[in-house]
Amino acid sequence: MISQVETLYLIASFLFILGLRGLTAAHTARRGLILAELGMVFAIWGTLIHPDITRHLDDIGWFQTYKWILLTFFIGSAIGIAISALIPMTRMPERIALSHAFGGLAAALVGVSEYYREYGHIDHTTMGALGFEVLFGGLTFTGSLMAFGKLSGLIPGRNITWPLQNQTNILMFGGTFVLLVLVTIDPSNQVLFYAMAAMPLLLGILFVAPIGGADMPVVITLLNSYAGLAASATGFALNNNVLIIAGAIDGASGFILSVVMSKAMNRSFRNVLFGAFGKVDEEDATLAASGGERVQEASVGDAAMLLSGAGSVIVCPGYGMAVAQAQHVVGELAEILEANGTQVRYAIHPVAGRMPGHMNVLLAEAKIPYTTLMELEEINDDFKNTDVALVVGANDVVNPAAKHNPASSIYGMPVLNADLARSCIVLKRSMRPGFAGIENELFFAPNTVLTFGDAKDTLTKVVEALS
Amino acid sequence: MLEIFLGLYIFMLAAFVGYGVIKGVPALLHTPLMAFTNAISGISLVGSLVAAGAHYNDVSTVLGAIAVLCATINVVGGFWITDRMLRMFKKQDPKADAAGDAAS
Numbered sequence: 068m069i070s071q072v073e074t075l076y077l078i079a080s081f082l083f084i085l086g087l088r089g090l091t092a093a094h095t096a097r098r099g100l101i102l103a104e105l106g107m108v109f110a111i112w113g114t115l116i117h118p119d120i121t122r123h124l125d126d127i128g129w130f131q132t133y134k135w136i137l138l139t140f141f142i143g144s145a146i147g148i149a150i151s152a153l154i155p156m157t158r159m160p161e162r163i164a165l166s167h168a169f170g171g172l173a174a175a176l177v178g179v180s181e182y183y184r185e186y187g188h189i190d191h192t193t194m195g196a197l198g199f200e201v202l203f204g205g206l207t208f209t210g211s212l213m214a215f216g217k218l219s220g221l222i223p224g225r226n227i228t229w230p231l232q233n234q235t236n237i238l239m240f241g242g243t244f245v246l247l248v249l250v251t252i253d254p255s256n257q258v259l260f261y262a263m264a265a266m267p268l269l270l271g272i273l274f275v276a277p278i279g280g281a282d283m284p285v286v287i288t289l290l291n292s293y294a295g296l297a298a299s300a301t302g303f304a305l306n307n308n309v310l311i312i313a314g315a316i317d318g319a320s321g322f323i324l325s326v327v328m329s330k331a332m333n334r335s336f337r338n339v340l341f342g343a344f345g346k347v348d349e350e351d352a353t354l355a356a357s358g359g360e361r362v363q364e365a366s367v368g369d370a371a372m373l374l375s376g377a378g379s380v381i382v383c384p385g386y387g388m389a390v391a392q393a394q395h396v397v398g399e400l401a402e403i404l405e406a407n408g409t410q411v412r413y414a415i416h417p418v419a420g421r422m423p424g425h426m427n428v429l430l431a432e433a434k435i436p437y438t439t440l441m442e443l444e445e446i447n448d449d450f451k452n453t454d455v456a457l458v459v460g461a462n463d464v465v466n467p468a469a470k471h472n473p474a475s476s477i478y479g480m481p482v483l484n485a486d487l488a489r490s491c492i493v494l495k496r497s498m499r500p501g502f503a504g505i506e507n508e509l510f511f512a513p514n515t516v517l518t519f520g521d522a523k524d525t526l527t528k529v530v531e532a533l534s
Numbered sequence: 535m536l537e538i539f540l541g542l543y544i545f546m547l548a549a550f551v552g553y554g555v556i557k558g559v560p561a562l563l564h565t566p567l568m569a570f571t572n573a574i575s576g577i578s579l580v581g582s583l584v585a586a587g588a589h590y591n592d593v594s595t596v597l598g599a600i601a602v603l604c605a606t607i608n609v610v611g612g613f614w615i616t617d618r619m620l621r622m623f624k625k626q627d628p629k630a631d632a633a634g635d636a637a638s
Contacts, residue, residue: 083574084551090567091558097620103574104613114580120587127589135586135599143606150607151615156622159565162615166572166608173604177581180597184590192538291568298575303541305581311541312548317575319552320567327561417561424564431622438625442561 075113076309082106083313093437110309156432157389160287160421164215167290171207174200174297175264181304182260194254196303198247201264203297209271211290217275218283218421226279236273243267281463283421284328285336292321324423331417331443333469333480362498365516367525370492371532373516374400377454379410381446383483384426385419387460387496391522397459398433400526403533412439414446414456414483416464447484456488458509460495460522466507491515494522566619573612579605 083106089099114120115133124132154162178200182189189197216222246263250256278286295317302310329336365373374380382401388394401411413435419426427440450456458465465485468475485491486509493510495517509515518525559567582605585598 084555087552087555087570087574090563090570091555091560093560093562093620093623094625096563096566096623097617100570100613100616100620103570107573107577107609107613110577110580111583114583115587117584117588119584123589132587132589135595136583136602139586139599139602140606143603144610146603147607147609147611148614151611151618154615156619159569159615159619163565163568163572166569166612169604169608170572170575170578173576173578173582173601173608176597176601176604177578177585180585180594180601183597184585184594196538288568291571295571295575298578299545301578301581303538303545305584306537306541307580308541308544310577310580311544313574313577315545315548316552316556317571319549320556320571323553323556324564324568327564415561422565423568424561424566427562428565428619428622431619431624434622434624436625437562437623440562 069118072113072117073308075109075116076307079106079110079113080309080312082109083309083316087316113309155392156429157392157394158219159428160283160425161215161218163422164211164218164287164290167287167294168208168211168215170294171204171211171290171297173204174294174301175204175208177301178204178304179264186257187255189254191251191254193304195247195251196300198250198260198263200297200300200304202243202247202267203293203300205264205267206271206274207290207293207297209268210275210286210293211271213272213275214283214286214290217280227276232273232277236270239266239270239273243270280421281418282332284418284423284425285325285332287422288321288325288328289336290321292318292325295319295321328418328423331481333477362510363513363516365492365518367518367528368532369516370518370525371529373455373490373492374404374409374457374529375407375533377404377409379453380404380412380455380457381450381453381485381488382411382413383419383456383458383461383465383485384413384415384430385459385461385464386421386425387462387494387522389420389425389429389460391460391496393459393523393526394429394433396523396526396530397430398435399530400533401435403530412441412446412449414441414443414450414485416443416461416481416483419461419464443481443483450484451487453488454490456483456485456491458485458491458493458495459526462495462507465509467512468508472508485509486512486515489514493517494525495519496521562623566616569612569616569619573609573616576605576608576612579609 082102086099086103089095178197182197243263243266246259250259250263275286295314299311299314299318302314382397404411413430415426430440431437463477465483466477467486469477469480469482472478491514493515510517582598582601585594586602
C-alpha cells in the first residue's frame, strides 16, 4: 500500500515541476496549470489511500472514515471558488495575502495536531521539524492577516511605529528561536512547545505593523516564501517528500520574487523589514522645500489634444490605476489611439502596485495584448523617442529624483524615464505625495502637465473627447 | 536520523530546481506565479487529510479538519484564480486574431 502512495506522490511531484515550467511563457502557462492540477489530484488520491487513514476502513466503513475530510473539503472548495471567482482583479494582493494566511494556519495546525498526537514519543529531529513548521506557520498566519488588513484598508496602511520597535522585535524573535532549540532538546516539555507556538502569532503582527503600503510587495513575497517553508517543514515532520518538494518550490519562488522586489526599490531586505520608510518629519521637510514651485495644470481637453497629436504613447500605470479601477478605460483609450495610428505601449515598473505583476494582470483584464506590456529595462531607453508619457496613478516609480538627487530617500531606485518623453501627462487625484512620502520632481518639470481628478473619470472624459 | 538527511537532500535539490525554473518566469506572469505556487503549497492538505482522517483522537481530528478546510480553500481557490488570470492574457485582440486567421 505504501509503495502505491509513494508512486502517486512521485507522479505528483513530477507534474508540479513540469507545470511550473509551463509558467515560463504566457502561451504555455495554462497547459502548465492543468498539469499541476493533475498533480494535485494524484497527491490527494495518494493521501486518501494512506494506510493511516484506511486502517479503520473495515471496522467503521468508508463514510465514518472520510466524513470529516469530505465535509471540510466541500466547504473549503466552495469558499475557495467563491472567493476566486468573485474577487475583482484590482484586489488580487489582498486575495494572495489571505491565502498565505490560510496556508500558514493549515501548516501550524497540522504541527500542533502532530505534537498532541505523538506527545511522549517524539524524537529530536521530528521535534525540530515540527518546531519550524509551527513557527513559520504561525508567523505567516498573523503576518499575512496583517498584510491583508493593511491592503484592504481595515488597518491603517501607513507604517505604525513605536519606541524601541526593532529591538523588541529582534529580541522576541531571538526568544522564539531559543524556545525552539529548548523544545527540540526536550520534546516532552509541553509548556515550552505551546509557548513557542504562540510567540510567532504575536511576532507576525509586530513584524508587519511597521511596514508601509509601498513596501507591501516585499512583505507579500516574503510571506509567500515563509508559507512555502512552513509546508516544507510539515513534510519533514511527516516524512512526506511531495510536501518537502512543493514547499521548497514555493519557498524558492517567494525568495526570488522578494529579491526582484527589493532590487526594484534599491533596498535590502533588512532595510524593508527594519527601517520604517520615510520618517514623517523628513517628509515634511522635503514637502516644504518644493512647496514654492508651481505645477502646470491641463484640462481634459488639453490632455485629449496632446494624446491625439502623439505618434507614440507610453502608459505608466501605478497603484492609483488599481484604486480607481481605471484599467478598462485605459484599454478603451488605447484602442482609439491605435485606430488613429498611434503606437501605444505600457511601461510596467516591477513594484508598481502592491504585488509583483499586479499591473500586468489588470491590463490583461482590460484585454490589452500582453505583447505591449514592457518591463522597465525593455522600454526605458524608448522614452526619449516617445511623444507622450501618460502616468496613470503612479508616483514614486516615475520620480526622476531617484536618478540624480542623493538626498532623496528613493535615490538609486530604478525608475521609469517618463521625464524624458517629449511631454508627460500625469493623472493625479490631488497633490498628495506618494507612499514613499516624498515630493515628485516630475510634476514640476517644464514638459509635464497634470490633470487632476479620479483617473477613471478623467480618462472616460478623454475617451469621449476623442471619439 | 537517516530520513532527515534524505529529506534535506530532497529539499535542497527541489529548491535549486524551483529556483532555476522560476528564474525564467517573466515579470508579466508574476502574479499568476504567486497564485500558482500558493495553490501548490496547499499541498499541506496532504498532511491535514491524514490528521483529519486517521481518527487518532478528537483534538487531532478537529485541528486536522480545520487545516483541511484552509488548505482546500488554497488549493481549489488558488488553481481557480490562476486559471482566471491566465485566461485574460491574450497576445492580440480577438478581432485582430480573427483577421489574422482570415488572412492566413
